[in-house]
Amino acid sequence: MSVIARSVGNALRNKVRTSAVVVILAVAIGLALSMLVANQAVAAKVTSLKASVGNxxxxxxxxxxxxxxxxxxxxxxxxxxxxxxxxxxxxxxxxxxxxxxxxxxxxxxxxxxxxxxxxxxxxxxxxxxxxxxxxxxxxxxxxxxxxxxxxxxxxxxxxxxxxxxxxxxxxxxxxxxxxxxxxxxxxxxxxxxxxxxxxxxxxxxxxxxxxxxxxxxxxxxxxxxxxxxxxxxxxxxxxxxxxxxxxxxxxxxxxxxxxxxxxxxxxxxxxxxxxxxxxxxxxxxxxxxxxxxxGGQNLESAVSSLGTVQNISLIGFIAALITAGLIVLLIMIMVVRERRREIGVLKAIGASNRTIGVQFVLEAMVLVVMGSVVGAVVAAVSSNSIVSALVAGNTTTSTTTGGRFRGTGTGAPQAIGEAAAGGVPGGGNFGGGAFAGANQLIGTISTSVGWQTLVLGVVGILVIAAVGALVPALLTAKVRPIEVLRGE
Amino acid sequence: MLEVRDVVKVFKTGDNTIKPVNGISFTVEQGTFAAILGKSGSGKSTLLSLLGALDKATSGDVVVDGVNISALPDAKLTAYRRDDIGFVFQAYNLIPNLSAKDNVMLPMEFAGLSRAERSSRAAELLVQVGLEEDMHDRKANKLSGGMAQRVSIARALANNPKLILADEPTGNLDDETGELIIDLLRSLSHEKNTTILVVTHDHALAAKTDRKFRLARGRLTEEPVRAAHLH
Structure with a gap:
């Protein structure tokens, strides 16, 4: 039996606990992925807004x-x-x-x-x-x-x-x-x-x-x-x-x-x-x-409110990843403590610290992979509603401030409009009307997952797995083979 | 050959200094089946941990086939445990979610044997210790005590060690099964020319060994063995 098969077997040893851990991890990873998707979607929207409106x-x-x-x-x-x-x-x-x-x-x-x-x-x-x-x-x-x-x-x-x-x-x-x-x-x-x-x-x-x-x-x-x-x-x-x-x-x-x-x-x-x-x-x-x-300065407020959403989602992504990392870390520390004696046995029969460390890292990876798969499903289901919740929550404030800007913004067209009432078409581009469209533009943010999102997500999850697994793996090195004789 | 020279182990607990092993010396020829008798707390397990390189002696030398393991660095000790020592424990200490055969294959995996070699040698060893083939794929936690101890002996034999250290191997078994295990160890020591050192407080077991030592207050004395049990 290879070390990989042994690690998978160990990860699934306590099925109730493994299921619980996977569910908790899935929620954290799913949240992280949703936040990442939101971050990417908003970033893409900000770029396109900047290049298409008020410019x-x-x-x-x-x-x-x-x-x-x-x-x-x-x-x-x-x-x-x-x-x-x-x-x-x-x-x-x-x-x-x-x-x-x-x-x-x-x-x-x-x-x-x-x-x-x-x-x-x-x-x-x-x-x-x-x-x-x-x-x-x-x-x-x-x-x-x-x-x-x-x-x-x-x-x-x-x-x-x-x-x-x-x-x-x-x-x-x-x-x-x-x-x-x-x-x-x-x-x-x-x-x-x-x-x-x-x-x-x-x-x-x-x-x-x-x-x-x-x-x-x-x-x-x-x-x-x-x-x-x-x-x-x-x-x-x-x-x-x-x-x-x-x-x-x-x-x-x-x-x-x-x-x-x-x-x-x-x-x-x-x-x-x-x-x-x-x-x-x-x-x-x-x-x-x-x-x-x-005429587009007032759109900057819309863009900056989207920027806030982008920052919130980035912080959410990192926080959810850290949470996932902590879950893995704590679970693996628990597992190492629980299996001290078994680690002692492995050392007594000739396993090196590295072999045992690798086995525990792989075991954590198995948990992370299972959590990620379920988490991806969670993210797929929830990311759209999370994005709309985030964007809706933030554009409420942006429309309030937008309204104020709009007042000053339409001042100029009104002045021109009065002059124009006599028959002069305004040649100026005043953004009052354009800003009214900003909300609609923001509303069209769709959460499609690009390859950058996937790469970032995978990197994030690998960081979780590494942090979560390395510490317990280092702990196994401290377990002395004499543990095997404890209590005998 | 196992040679132990003036080995001392000191533990410090608070202000107290305990010497469970206090100046032990003895020599055992290769292929000997020997017992170390002692009451609980006499330092049996400590001596075993020193001989098996699970722990380091405070002073003195443990020499196995000319190699002084007291002087080896940690990395070499791992290799020593893997290649030259086999352990048999009272509680078997098999990996519970692995099959009997996988447990026997583990030390060979650490030694770098190919999968095919490991598999065939593990099957061979399990048959030698008396475990029928239909039991080979049974999970370790589903084996009876006697079977588990046989698997643990097969695992100890996996890398052809020079020395097998058995810590109360019959402690968790009924008398009948315990006797079968003792007979198995005894015959293996002679067939494979492996030194087997059994730590026990079971006199019936000790009576079947080639040599018998008694450990008391950190000191070791050899006791005569009844001629009837000598071969």
């Missing part, structure tokens, strides 16, 4: 946001410069313009009342025309802004102004993301797929489509081009739905703004590099030429 920078011409303000436009060259900055994974440009209703513009021009100079007067600073009728009525806000800006043109004072319409916002894009770097929520039809300058595809907001009785496949005009509705999108707000998306190249051609870009969205590889990259992009493009904004 956008928005570049606008200095002094301009969308259709208001001044300064020089961005160009394709700026896109190339920004792409070359370290940690930048992608740069997309978009061109936003406001289109007035062609018929209303003609009327206004005929009446000779167009206040074309100085921003939102007359045509509200529109840079093109469309056959579409705006889905937003001017109302009190529109009239007030129209009239107040109208007075600066040195017109006819408080004389009654001709009726006007709120322009339709048109954004030229080169992918399926908005100027703010978010996905366009297409509710019917499909995304744009022809991004050439001859493209006639357009996405139309729901309210705008409704107002103009458009469906997928319907046509309308922008400047002198007939566009076809490829899809209808819902941006969630009446203001944002009073808009169309066309291809960037087509927008540049139609609006006679070749090579110009009103907003660039720069994606950074990780949220940690956002600040440094923000500075680097501004420096690359010229700090006086561009305004660079980032």
């Amino acid at each position: 956008n920078l928005t570049v606008n011409p200095a002094g301009a946001r969308g259709g208001i303000g001044g300064g020089e436009p961005l160009t394709g060259g700026d896109v190339a410069k920004a792409s070359a900055v370290p940690h930048v994974t992608s740069v997309t440009g978009s061109l936003t313009a406001r289109l007035s209703n062609a018929a209303a513009a003609t009327d206004a021009a005929a009446a000779g009342t167009t206040g074309a100079a100085g921003g939102p007067g007359g045509r509200m600073g529109a840079s093109g025309t469309t056959s579409l009728t705006s889905a937003v009525d001017p109302g009190t806000l529109g009239n007030r802004q129209n009239s107040s800006s109208g007075t600066t043109t040195g017109g006819t004072g408080n004389a009654a102004r001709p009726s006007f319409t709120i322009p339709v916002s048109a954004t030229g894009i080169s992918g399926s993301l908005t100027a703010a770097g978010e996905a366009i929520n297409v509710t019917s039809g499909s995304d744009l797929n022809d991004f050439s300058d001859a493209s006639t595809q357009a996405l139309v907001g729901t309210t705008l489509a409704e107002k103009n009785s458009l469906q997928v496949g319907s046509t309308f005009t922008v400047q002198d081009r007939t566009m076809t509705v490829a899809g209808i999108f819902d941006a969630g707000t009446a203001f944002d739905n009073n808009a169309i998306y066309v291809s960037l190249a087509a927008a540049q051609t139609l609006l006679d703004q070749a090579g110009e870009i009103s907003t660039m969205t720069v994606t950074v590889d990780s949220i940690e590099n956002v600040d440094a990259t923000k500075t680097a992009v501004a420096a690359a493009l010229g700090t006086t030429r561009v305004d660079v904004t980032s």
Whole structure:
């Protein structure tokens, strides 16, 4: 009989005790593995969160946001410069313009009342025309802004102004993301797929489509081009739905703004590099030429709360492993004490300390292996609920703090929103809405076991076995062979 | 040949100094079946532990076939116990969850014999000590006292030792079985030319040995053996 077979036999000698030990070990090892799985899952989530949310920078011409303000436009060259900055994974440009209703513009021009100079007067600073009728009525806000800006043109004072319409916002894009770097929520039809300058595809907001009785496949005009509705999108707000998306190249051609870009969205590889990259992009493009904004800082609180979960699970993993190690240690010390006489016999008949030590180490390993197998089952059953318990427990606090951040975060879009109510699409990427999605993102943590988890788990268990078995094995060396004559 | 020269063992318990073995000298020829008689507490077990290298003497020499085991380092003592000594205990001291044969194979495993060699030699030895083959695979804790002691004798013989030390080998057995065990030891000592030293307080056993020593107050004296038992 080999030493291995003898060790297995010894481990199973006292079946009741062995079962009890295996159950206790399984709970400890199962808990350790669950914690490890949680740790890995959260770590993976943190990495993906950092690389996917709150890592956008928005570049606008200095002094301009969308259709208001001044300064020089961005160009394709700026896109190339920004792409070359370290940690930048992608740069997309978009061109936003406001289109007035062609018929209303003609009327206004005929009446000779167009206040074309100085921003939102007359045509509200529109840079093109469309056959579409705006889905937003001017109302009190529109009239007030129209009239107040109208007075600066040195017109006819408080004389009654001709009726006007709120322009339709048109954004030229080169992918399926908005100027703010978010996905366009297409509710019917499909995304744009022809991004050439001859493209006639357009996405139309729901309210705008409704107002103009458009469906997928319907046509309308922008400047002198007939566009076809490829899809209808819902941006969630009446203001944002009073808009169309066309291809960037087509927008540049139609609006006679070749090579110009009103907003660039720069994606950074990780949220940690956002600040440094923000500075680097501004420096690359010229700090006086561009305004660079980032909107994702408040997500750091979500990431850091996940980091807490990661730390808790790591501590839990280590604590559970130490517990398992102590269980093995105590059991084996008990076994060695119980078998002092037998150890004495083995020594008396010629076993070396090493042989006996190896036998006890193997015996402990057998217990650990059995505990691990049962523990793995325990972990498989429990790790998902442990992870969700840990994450749910921690995001309660994160949403509380998140709410506070959110308040300050949405402050900026609100300010812009008021200015924009007159017809200016915000070019900034403000993270209020993005943070609301953080909870959902955290909620999708799944506990899949990767190979690193397995390797770590195996290493941890081996450490348990080593610690648990070495001490008792050393104790056996101290047992003197004369023990065999004790009590005789 | 076993040669013991002026062996002393001193234990200190608190302020008291005990000398269970106090200047013992004797010589036994190879192949002798000898008994050491003594009352309990006379130092029998202590002397046995010194002869079997289970413990070290405070002074004096134990020489087995020219090798002074009192001077050996611990590692060599393990090898000495493995190769040159066989033990038979009163309580058998078999490993309870191993079969009779596995118990006999253990010392050979420690000596590095191959599995096949161990297996065949163990079977052979068990047959020699009178254990039928259907008992070979029985767990040690399921054997009767007499059978267990036979297995323990087979285990003592496993590595062809020069010396077998038996500590009260009949102490846990009924008279009849005890006698069979004594006869077995006696015949083995002669057949295999192995020195067998039996420590006992059983006079019936001692009467069957070639030589007889008496241990009292740490000192050893030889007693004459009745001629009828000499071969």
